[in-house]
Amino acid sequence: MESSASEILLDFSPMFRLYKDGRIERLLGTEIVPPGFDPKTNVESKDVVYSQETAQIVRIYIPPNAAGKLPLLVYFHGGAFCIESASSPTYHNYLNALVAEANIVTVSVDYRLAPEHLLPAAYDDSWDAAKWVASHFGGNGPEEWLNRHADFNNVCFSGDSAGGNLAHHMAVKMTKEKIDGFNLAGIVLTHPYFKGKEPIGDEIKFPAEREKIDMLWQIIYPTTTSGSDDKWSNPIDDPSFGSLGCSRVLVCVAENDIFKPRGLYYCEKLKQSGWGGEVELMESPGEEHVFHLHKPSCENAAAKLKKVADFINQGKSRLKSL
Incomplete structure (x- = not known):
């Protein structure tokens, strides 16, 4: 038995x-893959430890023939806070493609996973990584690629699913704990992992899935006092919701994703919050959660890749016009 x-x-x-x-x-x-030269995109990558205390790494990417200062993307991977890593072939392949398309520098963040490391460990690690990246402002950081190529006047945070959740909260924290010389121009939230106790929109069609997600949250964040309505899971009612430390937001949703209603709700409430920035929404018809990672060659994934690349480079265009 x-x-x-x-x-x-x-x-x-x-x-x-x-x-x-x-x-x-x-x-x-x-599964993990090593960094290095990618023959498909000619993008180069390397791993660097950003926290000696936790032994967590970031994987840094630079585009082919990188020259001068380029927009900087800080990326947080998804996986329900429980799986995946910056060394995963899923994220390695996606970021190679994005870096080549957008001609940007990217820092992909590893963070400790639950349940071995319960929340808020992932949030703590993500903030430590953001501060480590920012330490390169002025060209005096420990990693030469960032010193040489990262434009700290044009930084974006991004992530998918749980990583989208992390990107939002890191942007809020940028307002509370300002980092000198680090201009967060925008955030890109792809199919962000946001929840709440009461269903909204089409969430009502997925009672079994909602129950599992709520149960997971209680397991990986046992000290929560309000379950799926706490500020980490459901940031809408948090007084700091509209205090994003950036001026532009792109939210990507998929038609058949259980997290789509929360993504739409996020956009709606952000516009009403008094934040004052620009909110864009991109919906991929007929697609599931994080489809672009599993079907990178499909038409909708290609369109999404281009949209994200264009959004990141808008910051560069705006700086030139000032």
């Missing part, structure tokens, strides 16, 4: 399973 310790607490297949004894069985997101 199976012991209670080995019983499944939450089956989040095909991504992972959580067990009653606290273990996680990762079914996806464990």
